[in-house]
Amino acid sequence: MKIAMIGHKRIPSREGGIEIVVEELATKMVAEGHDVYVYNRAGHHVSGAENDVEIGKMYKGIHIITVPTSEKKSLNATIYSVLATLHAVFHHYDVIHFHASGPCAMLWLPHILGIRTVATIHGIDSQRAKWGGFATRYLEFGEKCAAKYADELIVLSEGNKKFFKDTYGREATLIPNGIGKPEILEAQEITEQFGLKKDDYILFLARIVPEKGLHYLIKAYKQIHTDKKLVIVGGTSHSNDYVSKIKKAAREDDRIMLLGFQQGQILEELYSNAYLYVLPSDVEGMPISLLEAMSYGNCCLVSDINETAGVVADKGITFKKGDVDDLKDKLVQLLDNKNEVCAYKEQAADYVLSKYNWDDVVARTINLYKCGLKAL
Structure with a gap:
């Protein structure tokens, strides 16, 4: 098949979960013999590098x-979505696969032209706190277009599946993200650059945006007496005011380290050597960072929303969403009980690697593409 993907910022990139998902899907689909075209967004990379693959070039096939x-x-995402879709409808794809609510606002165009469309909603973006009034309405319009016009609608969690059924009367197919087995690394680069050693830090790794709940974690952590550092890793996205508040809060406690966007060996070492991984989100789709943290054998503490609690199951620990006191209590519990942390660590990797598999994700996605083509 000739397949197009629209909605991510760019690949290769770790700017967000969508970018990781698109690269995994596209790479594996190419390996199976499909012809895959991805629509990268030009512009500034969150890492500070301008490393866009040039137009017309190939990346991993x-x-x-x-x-x-x-x-x-x-205007960035809107203009991108319009131009990418206009280009795509004239290039004879068998399937155009839209990712995320915003880009789905253009899904109606290939639909009326009779081109098969698939939409993956990675999270209910209109609920994310960083957006203003117009942006929220635009994202809601994208959700409506996905619900009304997509030939196949994919969601990543039971919560999001229920949302589309209750809100739009649309049945969706649940296909969660996958994860691969990583290489566990000793602390070398992170020791040289940041003075971090194995098990001497709590790790938060996500975009620095309000819905990830980092402000809860900082507030809870400041109330705890511990020598373990709080290491915050992640880029920003449309949330400068929030980032300023986080930086101010971090400056008030010298145990808190803001490392910014990281990738490559440093990122792998951070995952490999954390004492505890915390993701206190208010809103999620299906966080790749949580799957990655578990695949590295981390003890994970997450909010009790379906999208994170459902991933860790009984192989991690949860706290009540938005409840700083409960988060503090759970942090103290895990900091004071190394045996409990070790027990979770022993179970996490095998569990998540057996349940969330990219080959299965790709096979099920291709099946949705093909079902429609047979009908045509």
Whole structure:
């Protein structure tokens, strides 16, 4: 098949979970003999590097099409989605696969032209705290387009599946993200650069945006007497005011370390050597970072929303969403009980690797593509 993917920022990139998912899907689909085209968004990379793959170039057998867009945050995604979709409808794809609510606002166009469409909603973006009024309405419009016009609708969690059924009367197919087995690394680069050693830090690794709940974690951590550092890793996305507040709060406690966006060996070492991984989100789709943390054998403490609690099951620990006191109590419990932490660590990797598999994700996604083509 000839397949297009629209909705991510760019690949290769670890700017967010969508970018990781698109690269995994596209790479594995190419390996199976499919012809895959991905629509990268031009512009600034969260790491500070301008490393876009040039238009017309190949990456791991994937055709890269780079779409110009505005550097203005409020227009960036909208202009990209319009231009990418206009290009795609004239290039004879068997399937156009849209990712995320915003880009789905253009899904109606290939639909009326009779082109098969699949939409993956990675999370209910209209509920995310960083967006303003117009952006929220635009994201809601994208959700409605996905619900009304997509030939197949994919969601990543039971919570999101229920949302589309209750809100739009639309049945969705649940296909969670996958994960691969990582290489566990000793602390070397992180020791040299940041002074971090095995088991001497709590790790938060996600984008620095309000819905990830980092402010809860910082507030709870400041109330705890511990020598373990709080290491915060992640880039930003449309949330400068929030980032400023986080930086101010971090400066008030010298145990808190803000490492910014990280990738490669440093990222792998951070996962490999954490005492505890914490993800206190209010809203999620299906967080790749949580799957990764468990695949490295981490003890994971997450909010009790379905999208995170459902991933850790009984192989991790939860606290009541938004409840700083409960989060503090659970942190103290795990800091004071190394045996409990070790017990979770022993179970996490085998559990998550057996349940969430990229080969299965790709096979089920391709099946959704093919079912529609047979009908045509």
